[in-house]
Amino acid sequence: MNIEKFIESGILEGYVLNIISIEDRATVEEIAKKNNLVKKEISLIEKSLESFSSEHKITPPNHLKTKIIDQIKEEKIFSSPPILTENSKIEDYQLWIDKIEPPENYENMYMKVIGDYKTAKMVIAWIKDGETNHSHSEYTEIFLIVEGSCSATINGKTKSYNVGNYVRFPINSNHSYKVTSKKPMKVIACLAFKAA
Amino acid sequence: MKKSISLFLMSRFVSKIYSNLYSKKxxxxxxxxxxxxxxxxxxxxxxxxxxxxxxxxxxxxxxxxxxxxxxxxxxxxxxxxxxxxxxxxxxxxxxxxxxxxxxxxxxxxxxxxxxxxxxNESDINNKSLSEISSEMNTDQIGLSNTLKFLNPKNKIVIDIIYFKGYTQVEAAKYLNIPLGTVKSRVRNGLIELRKYIK
The missing domain is CATH 1.10.1740.10 (RNA polymerase sigma factor, region 2, helix turn helix motif)
Known part of the structure; x- marks a missing residue:
């Protein structure tokens, strides 16, 4: 390929302005990786676009910075819910309980991951009926019941659980549970992985 | 009087240090x-x-x-x-x-x-080309010298792509010029701007 013609074609400007197709973007990135001339040209275009852009500066109103930083702080908290322990309370998860709604229609269960850590996965879930007998070998599953109730059988022993209770299904245990409330049971759940 | 001037100067000095500290590059x-x-x-x-x-x-x-x-x-x-x-x-x-x-x-x-x-206002999408160019020219009044040096032919292509979100094909249709010309005007405009890179 003739590199000078490629540069002259205007494709690099289109790349920087983000107005070319995904395929063309991939081509440009591929060529830029190997060719310093193309890389340099892109950098020059970026700098000229930056000086063009800075001709249009307007200082935003003062209150906006605090507003934006506060929202980011909230998003930061939202993306990292505390890991469920036996000492956790429903209030600890109020933010997620308030903000997340299930869809109108779902079958037995609707689950949404709210936190994904190396050692655990945090989930909010709505369950209409329950789950039949099963076991898992990778993690212990803990529920904190936020709404509704269930009756759970773990290794042959059956017990009832209500709002505010924990249900702990240990790793490798045989377990099942049945929702006993009229409305779906809503839980904050934690899948705690075996330490590596 | 003298005291208030020196106070004034001092407060300016302090606020300058402050702003250098907090809006550091x-x-x-x-x-x-x-x-x-x-x-x-x-x-x-x-x-x-x-x-x-x-x-x-x-x-x-x-x-x-x-x-x-x-x-x-x-x-x-x-x-x-x-x-x-x-x-x-x-x-x-x-x-x-x-x-x-x-x-x-x-x-x-x-x-x-x-x-x-x-x-309810004016339909920006249906404005004629001459309306847009005169609008862009008025916009130029407040701008620093850099953009005034841009060739207007190049500038309008960059403007409608950059600020109106036109694709290159849309820009060609809109300005009634070949696609190749759109591409080369974008390129030439950005090359003109290179002189002003800080």
Whole structure:
């Protein structure tokens, strides 16, 4: 390929302005990786676009910075819910309980991951009926019941659980549970992985 | 009298030190490092260094400061959320952020909400070319010398792509010139700007 013609074609400007197709973007990135001339040209275009852009500066109103930083702080908290322990309370998860709604229609269960850590996965879930007998070998599953109730059988022993209770299904245990409330049971759940 | 002048000078001096401390210019590399560490200082410095330029561009696209405030907010939240997908080997941080801001602003002017709003005002999408060029010329009055030196033929192509979100094909149709000419005018315009890179 003739590199000078490629540069002259205007494709690099289109790349920087983000107005070319995904395929063309991939081509440009591929060529830029190997060719310093193309890389340099892109950098020059970026700098000229930056000086063009800075001709249009307007200082935003003062209150906006605090507003934006506060929202980011909230998003930061939202993306990292505390890991469920036996000492956790429903209030600890109020933010997620308030903000997340299930869809109108779902079958037995609707689950949404709210936190994904190396050692655990945090989930909010709505369950209409329950789950039949099963076991898992990778993690212990803990529920904190936020709404509704269930009756759970773990290794042959059956017990009832209500709002505010924990249900702990240990790793490798045989377990099942049945929702006993009229409305779906809503839980904050934690899948705690075996330490590596 | 003398005392108040010296007090005045002193307060200016102090506020200058203060503003140097708090709106310090930070290099892109340092900023990227802070943001990768997910630091709040990083986002604060990012705001200090880039909010005016992004806000200016967004305002120019959506033509309303109220809406530009919301879009700037969404833009910073998205920058923060998606920072791990920024790859410095592929381009400058500024370009990446600018494209997030422009996409959000252009999505807005293509939305129903904007179209409803502009029906009540003037329909920007149906303006004739001469209206747009005269509008762009008025816009030029407040601008620094840099943009006045741009060849108007190049400038209008850059303007409608950059601020109106036209694709190169749309720009060619709109200006009734071949696609190749659109591409070369964008290129020539940006080459003209190279002289002014700071």
């Amino acid at each position: 930070i290099s892109e590399e340092e900023l990227i490092k802070l943001l990768q560490e997910n630091s709040e200082e990083g986002i604060s410095l990012l705001y200090d260094n880039y909010s005016a330029i992004l806000y200016g561009i967004i305002t120019k696209i959506v033509r309303s400061e109220n809406i530009a405030e919301d879009i700037l907010q969404d833009t910073f939240v998205k920058i923060w959320k998606n920072f791990s997908s920024y790859d410095s080997s592929k381009g400058r941080l500024f370009t990446w952020m600018l494209n997030i801001a422009r996409n959000k602003a252009i999505d807005y002017i293509r939305s129903k909400e904007f179209k409803n709003r502009s029906l």
